[in-house]
Amino acid sequence: MDKKIDSFIKKHHLLSLATAGERLWCCSMFYAYDEANQGFIVASDEMTEHMGNVLKNAHVAGTVALETKTLGKIQGIQFAGVIQKAEKQSAELYFEAFPYARIMNPTLWTIRLDEVKMTDNTLGFGKKISWKRSFSE
Template sequence: MSQNDLTKIESFLAKHHVLTLATSDGLELSACNLFYAYDAKRVSFVVASSDDTTHIKNIFKNSSVAGTVVLETKTVGKIEGVQFRGEFSEVEDDKLKKLYFKTFPYALAMSPKLWQIKVDHFKLTDNTLGFGKKIIWQASFL
């Protein structure tokens, strides 16, 4: 696990803007798609969602989440995707709020509630580096 590995993962994330999020309340599972802004300094996604959604109701009971960001392709040699795990919480950092609205300025008119996914684990699959090539990054605080 090196900073170079995290840089490769973040380079992939910079090319995309939608993640799939998986949540659980301990009994039921839920998955959804969310637009994201990514903050490399905080190793965090910033997303918008309202309290009345199933995934937000789930995180009030269990803040541990998992998800993916993928390149949609049928060409095996071009397959790329990131799996992640982290903790979901309400955004408190104004810099993260500014990042989200800079990325999605039209969202400002909707005054959405913003959330942070603090990532503690990434796994990048990148077939452009060789079939089945995996790069794994784990947060040092674990």
């Protein structure tokens, strides 16, 4: 993954997730970044509308953005990927980032990042950096 994108993702912890089912739905979620697998780990109950959508259609999209009114400081990413229930090693990353969540025994999910586009105005107005996962065997 591009170093600027990777660095930006590591500095933040809240994403907006969009899902598609019977209707479009979105939500905000805390995330832990799984750098080794280039993805997010999130927590959510299957009974929510967005997770109900995910159980029917695992393709998701979303954003992570720096909240600023200063045009020259605007940074953020848009992403597309696939979500699935997390494996045990992912859980440890999530609970390391959010230790208090362990008490709630949440259902954890991983979002495999397949494509990321970053806007970074600190590099010049409207500067874009793109990355796509290689699926070569």
